[in-house]
Amino acid sequence: MIDQLAEIKARALKDLAAADDAEATEAWRVAYLGKKGQLTTVLRQLGALPPAERPLVGQKANEVKVALELALAARLEVERRVALRRAAEAERVDVTLPGRQPSLGQVHPTTRVLKEVLDSFAAMGFQVAEGPDVEWDYYNFEALNIPKDHPARDMWDTFYVQSKGRPGEILLRTHTSPNQVRVMEKVRPPVRVVVPGRVYRYEATDATHESEFFQVEGLAVDKNVTMADLKGVLSAFAREMFGAERKVRFRCDYFPFVEPGVEMAISCFQCGGVGCRLCGNGWLEIMGAGMVHPKVLAGVGYDPSVYSGFAFGIGVERIAILKYGIDDIRLFYANDLRFLRQFK
Numbered sequence: 001m002i003d004q005l006a007e008i009k010a011r012a013l014k015d016l017a018a019a020d021d022a023e024a025t026e027a028w029r030v031a032y033l034g035k036k037g038q039l040t041t042v043l044r045q046l047g048a049l050p051p052a053e054r055p056l057v058g059q060k061a062n063e064v065k066v067a068l069e070l071a072l073a074a075r076l077e078v079e080r081r082v083a084l085r086r087a088a089e090a091e092r093v094d095v096t097l098p099g100r101q102p103s104l105g106q107v108h109p110t111t112r113v114l115k116e117v118l119d120s121f122a123a124m125g126f127q128v129a130e131g132p133d134v135e136w137d138y139y140n141f142e143a144l145n146i147p148k149d150h151p152a153r154d155m156w157d158t159f160y161v162q163s164k165g166r167p168g169e170i171l172l173r174t175h176t177s178p179n180q181v182r183v184m185e186k187v188r189p190p191v192r193v194v195v196p197g198r199v200y201r202y203e204a205t206d207a208t209h210e211s212e213f214f215q216v217e218g219l220a221v222d223k224n225v226t227m228a229d230l231k232g233v234l235s236a237f238a239r240e241m242f243g244a245e246r247k248v249r250f251r252c253d254y255f256p257f258v259e260p261g262v263e264m265a266i267s268c269f270q271c272g273g274v275g276c277r278l279c280g281n282g283w284l285e286i287m288g289a290g291m292v293h294p295k296v297l298a299g300v301g302y303d304p305s306v307y308s309g310f311a312f313g314i315g316v317e318r319i320a321i322l323k324y325g326i327d328d329i330r331l332f333y334a335n336d337l338r339f340l341r342q343f344k
């Protein structure tokens with residue numbers, strides 16, 4: 001039996017040395033030290049030996065068992081280290097690799113110009129306000145001196161929102177002008193606001209027409225506000241946006257909510273005002289404006305014999321088109337990155 005034990009030990013150690021992964025090691029443990037393992041089986045037979053032989057064989061058996069257990073422990077320790085090293089290897093970070101550039105977004109050209117416009121008026125003491133895109137007919141038309149069935153409504157055809165209670169009275173605003181009325185209903189003069197926002201037109205789109213675009217409305221009301229204030233403020237704005245050497249031109253135009261109404265143009269910044277492909281005759285129209293109509297003032301409870309004011313409306317994309325030489329307004333809504341990426 002002693003020989004058998006020695007032989008088991010020799011074979012076991014040889015097998016263990018050959019086990020090359022955790023699974024093989026476990027199979028080895030079961031084969032030798034498990035309940036039905038070779039060594040265990042021999043140990044069980046101890047009881048059958050004559051009592052005189054037992055101590056010696058028992059001692060030897062124990063020695064073999066301890067040797068195998070030690071060998072196993074050493075082997076498991078090696079495996080543990082190998083596994084740790086592998087895990088560390090798998091998680092390794094190369095800190096010398098250059099980082100991945102996050103793709104940064106950028107501001108849309110409309111937003112960019114919008115901000116410039118607002119900043120320019122903010123510097124002249126105008127506050128920024130906002131109003132709803134979905135508007136009552138009353139604010140979009142009636143309160144701006146554009147009664148139902150008045151031909152002036154043809155200037156602004158829009159999209160109507162279906163409503164049970166007030167059919168035909170809810171629409172997408174055609175301009176930011178309703179906010180003149182909304183602001184004046186809330187505050188007493190002096191008023192100095194600019195109101196940016198998206199506006200809508202029922203329009204066949206082409207290079208110069210979109211069914212959605214942005215405007216900035218402006219309004220200043222106080223005692224003794226005159227056309228000179230309108231010209232001063234708008235000229236300062238135009239020179240800030242388009243260059244200090246710009247000349248400005250005001251000509252009569254018709255808008256129902258102002259009297260007199262004007263259209264403002266600047267001398268072309270491309271040709272200096274002599275005439276070119278961009279401007280034609282040397283002038284670029286940039287906005288509509290005028291002195292707030294007495295009816296509009298009276299409508300919000302401002303006494304037109306005490307207060308007066310001027311208003312203006314700027315098409316934001318129109319400014320961007322002029323500034324950057326863009327030849328199609330539809331580009332602003334086409335989401336074409338080749339176009340948008342040019343406005344860093």
Ligand code: DAH
Nearest residue numbers: 175255288289290311312313
């Ligand atoms: N609301 C006008 C439009 O969309 C633009 C405009 C013209 C606004 C004259 C004004 C103004 O405030 O005084 O065509």
